[in-house]
Amino acid sequence: MVDSAVEADSRDDASTRAEPMVAVYRHDVHKLRARPHASAADSYASVPVNETVPRDADRDAALLSRPAGEPEQTVANHESPYRLSLLTGETAATTERIKATTGGGFRALVTPEDPECLHARWLTSEVPAAFNESVYYPYTSLQYHVLLTAALLHNYRARHAFEDLFLVATTPDVTPNADAVSTRDPKTALAADAVEPHRTVLWTPEMTLHVTATPGDRPAARLGDVPARSFADVWSRLPAHPFDTDGERRWRLLDAQLRRIRSWSAALAYIDEFIELHGSAAGELEGDGA
């Protein structure tokens, strides 16, 4: 992996008050606070927030998950900052998550000054999963939008263009790490070999996804020439899928759904929720019955 902190040129470092890889995790704090972009505060808990992300990484990440151009309200009756779940059809904002945000529970996602700590917290927190990245597109996920933005910025700062990037899918290490992964706390994420700082965009007990220009010998598919809602296409082109679709019907079911979902942040949120509900702990009877 390229060490971007060394490689990055300095032109974007001056544009944000916080260090760019810190500012990126703070760029949508106004959404956690259910405030419109126009009236977003410029600081929260004494740290700079809502700063414009350098190198258009925010715009490119948005184009991965929602249409370009003038937005339209896609779900009547749900003009709300809370995310709707593709898995359950219900709002993903549980009472605990709402309590966590109204009580300032997202402070841990904002105030750290260590970029890798911020990445680990966004990767493992349930709080930002309650929010969408746009009230017009309520099935999108703020959590995965921010993680995708950070992954793009990290790659861009290492002088990789969008067209050089890949989706990499890996299976987490076998036990004893499996137990640790299921706890999904930031400390475990920071220590896990499976997690690459900033470039790991999804970390679950069953599969890990990365956006990187340096896939190595891991199964990888190109993201394409320019950002678009291409999750189904990129997923379908992976040379190997990270779970046992031949062996277990639930993975065939998840795979089938992922070939249908085009928005990146909605797809990553779907994987997260599906594995929580139907992952190894759940168990299912086998066979397609055909």
Next chain:
Amino acid sequence: MTTIQQVLFELETDYMGHPYYLTGHALYTALARRVDAQARRSLNVSTGVFVPGEYGAYPESHSHDGYGGKLGMSLPPVESYEDVFVCRDAAQRWLLDSRPRDAHNTHDVQSHGGRLAFAPKAHFGRPPEHRNSKRTMHWHVHCYLHADGGDEDVLPLSVDVLDGLRVGGGRNYGFGELSLAETQVIDLDDLDYSRVREADNVQLELLSPYVLQSDSPGADSQSVPWWWESDGEFRRRTGRLVAGDECHELAMIDHGQVVGYAGDRPVETAINGIQRVGTHAKFGFGEFRVRPVSKDRVPGRVSIAGPRETVGGER
């Protein structure tokens, strides 16, 4: 004359079968009970692609433009080769951006005593505080039939034969019931293939798995066709073909992948792709689409190639 009969079903009850699509074999088995021996022998059945019963816009390559009305609930007119495939791809690119397209195109999963099934319909627009305002979307299944050469009079199958099939797990207990929504017959020789013919370079999109090996009696092993090109490895998978009490193991190249084309007769290849290639093509395997390389299959990529200041939904 090379005709295909397109069939659109509506899913009436929960479905517990193959999750990627309804297998051609399941559809064939259900139909075979209702037709005579000649039809059983000559009938070829494609996979049944799940289609959300939704409104849509014709894709850029379609012979019609713009708003397509009830695209997922009807069979759009077919004049050009590209029109055959509007609903044949799981990503269902015709769904409107002004509606929650991914929610429409993702199955609701129901658990029946631990067995996961797809629901036949989904409800939208009902957050807790507006419980009364909801609308219902019905899932449909799109497939097509063709007959072996010389037996074309087997088609079209009648409404009586097509209506009320039951497929997938639990089909004897009310699961997987299909009603006929619409059917139409298309002559492949009459279609406009100019986009394929005039393209400098084409690639192939695999729409159903390609069988490399089957332990079914009499089935040949296949190698990867010489006219497929790839930089790396193809994603492979295993599967099963269940015939009565017997279960035949299959080794396949997984669908959804895009491969380069090394042949020099793209129009013939395109027609072969509709009629399918390789072992068990009769049951839906080996379907592919020929696509000009310059035409990106992800809508939106082309239009944002220029300056793009606005991203939807920022406020």
